[in-house]
Amino acid sequence: MTADVGTPTTRITTSAGEDLVTALLAAWLTVGGFVDGFAHRNLDTPETFFTPWHGILYTGFIAVTGWVVWLIVRRRPRAQTLRESVPVGYETAVAGILVFMAGGVGDGLWHSLFGIEVSIDALLSPTHLLLLLGALLIVSGPLRSRWQDVEYDPKRLDRFLPPVIAVTMGAAELGFFFQYVDGLSTRFMQVPYLPGPEEGYFELVAGLSSILITTVILVGGLLLLLRRWTIPPGTALVLFTVFGALMELLEGYDFPEDLIAPVIAGVAAEVMLFWVTPRLRQDVGVRLLAFVVPVVMWVTRFIVFEQFSDIAWPVSVWTGTIFFAGLAGVGLSILSNPPSAHSVPVGELTRPFRGS
Numbered sequence: 069m070t071a072d073v074g075t076p077t078t079r080i081t082t083s084a085g086e087d088l089v090t091a092l093l094a095a096w097l098t099v100g101g102f103v104d105g106f107a108h109r110n111l112d113t114p115e116t117f118f119t120p121w122h123g124i125l126y127t128g129f130i131a132v133t134g135w136v137v138w139l140i141v142r143r144r145p146r147a148q149t150l151r152e153s154v155p156v157g158y159e160t161a162v163a164g165i166l167v168f169m170a171g172g173v174g175d176g177l178w179h180s181l182f183g184i185e186v187s188i189d190a191l192l193s194p195t196h197l198l199l200l201l202g203a204l205l206i207v208s209g210p211l212r213s214r215w216q217d218v219e220y221d222p223k224r225l226d227r228f229l230p231p232v233i234a235v236t237m238g239a240a241e242l243g244f245f246f247q248y249v250d251g252l253s254t255r256f257m258q259v260p261y262l263p264g265p266e267e268g269y270f271e272l273v274a275g276l277s278s279i280l281i282t283t284v285i286l287v288g289g290l291l292l293l294l295r296r297w298t299i300p301p302g303t304a305l306v307l308f309t310v311f312g313a314l315m316e317l318l319e320g321y322d323f324p325e326d327l328i329a330p331v332i333a334g335v336a337a338e339v340m341l342f343w344v345t346p347r348l349r350q351d352v353g354v355r356l357l358a359f360v361v362p363v364v365m366w367v368t369r370f371i372v373f374e375q376f377s378d379i380a381w382p383v384s385v386w387t388g389t390i391f392f393a394g395l396a397g398v399g400l401s402i403l404s405n406p407p408s409a410h411s412v413p414v415g416e417l418t419r420p421f422r423g424s
Contacts, residue, residue: 080143081217082155084230087210090161091233093135094207097128098237101203101244102314108186110320126172132206133165157213164205171198188248200245207237215296225302231293236307239289240314243282249274251282251366252315252326257373260380272381276389283362283393284400286311286330290337291358291404301342308334308365328372333365354405358397366390 082090104121140153140162147153154162175195185193211234214220222228243250256275261268289307293299312330316323340360345353370386373379379386 079152079156080147080154082139082158082210082213084214084220084227086139086155087213087230088233089135090132090139090158091207091210091230091237093128093132094203094210095233095237097125097132097203097206098240099314100125100128101199102240102317105244105247105318106320108190109318129165129168129172136161136165136206136209155213156216157211158209160205160212161209164202164208166202167198167205168202171195171202174198191245191248197245200241203241204238207234207241210234211238222297223300225300225306228297228300228303231297232303232306235289235293236310239285239307239311242285243311243315244318246281246285247315247318249278249281250315250318251279252312252330252369253319253323254278255373255377257370257379257381257386258377261382261385268380272385275381276392279366279389279393280396283365283396286333286365287358287362287397288400288404290361291354291400294354295404299341301338304337304341304361305331305334308337323376325372325376329365329369332368333361336364337361351405351407354401355398358401359394362393362397363390366393 100121103124104119107119107121136158139155139158140150143155144150144153175193175198178193178195184190185196190196210230214231225232247253254275256271256278259268259271261272286308289311290304293303293307308330309327312327316326319326337357340357345357347353348356367390370379370390381389
């Protein structure tokens with residue numbers, strides 16, 4: 069089995085520098101959404117469509133849209149058709165711009181007809197989900213562009229920023245829309261659990277779900293990068309730390325200790341990637357990485373939580389939850405890097421990060 073790196077193409081491409089600009093502008097759009105979420109959750113602001121926070125979000129969209137249009141316009145004289153002037157990998161970004169526009173217009177109409185949502189219902193609004201889909205497609209542009217460049221071989225983090233920012237912002241977008249089950253900020257462990265549906269049952273289910281969903285988002289993002297590249301040092305730390313910082317922004321940084329777990333998990337991932345995993349067979353190394361990183365993250369989370377509060381869950385529950393998260397990581401690694409008939413040591417792999 070070979071990795072899906074794409075086939076050589078004669079179509080017009082973008083440079084890594086241009087992809088970096090796209091990724092940064094997409095990050096502006098993403099961070100604008102988090103600032104808007106912070107305002108809704110922490111400030112006594114009027115519930116209206118026309119707010120400064122929406123202004124940050126939509127100016128970010130205008131900026132990334134203008135940049136993508138400029139990339140296409142610059143290449144139009146060299147292309148036979150308008151479609152061919154869209155750079156390789158940016159087809160989804162163009163589609164995302166159109167979807168986001170539809171979501172923005174629809175959001176204004178939706179609020180006029182049905183009012184403005186103020187809680188979980190806002191994260192489930194069809195027009196808001198259109199905005200999520202559009203943002204994910206936009207941020208995929210630089211990732212797909214670098215993915216299909218068979219000569220792209222980054223050895224330093226500063227040269228790997230387009231994919232790192234794209235995956236980090238994509239994970240953050242998902243985290244934002246699953247913020248009601250964010251494992252890094254959940255405090256359901258405070259609620260005592262007794263067997264049966266009466267005492268703490270639903271809180272335990274919500275707490276377990278939040279840990280598993282956050283594991284899937286973060287470990288899934290890391291494994292996506294590892295599927296294609298041997299990533300440079302610092303990648304995992306950036307992914308986990310920035311994700312944690314953005315999710316904590318929604319809390320207004322009232323609980324800064326919540327940042328400890330993702331940072332420690334990022335450090336653990338770096339250690340696994342560059343000191344442990346390369347000494348193992350490729351399939352074993354990836355599975356071990358995918359198990360250890362979430363286990364370290366949630367062990368840290370529970371230890372820190374115990375220092376600042378009290379864990380009311382029975383020991384069997386919280387230890388089992390941690391182990392379950394590790395198993396979820398292993399499952400993801402099997403999906404992203406299936407067992408190979410000819411597994412080789414990770415240290416001997418060439419790009420991409422999969423055996424043949």
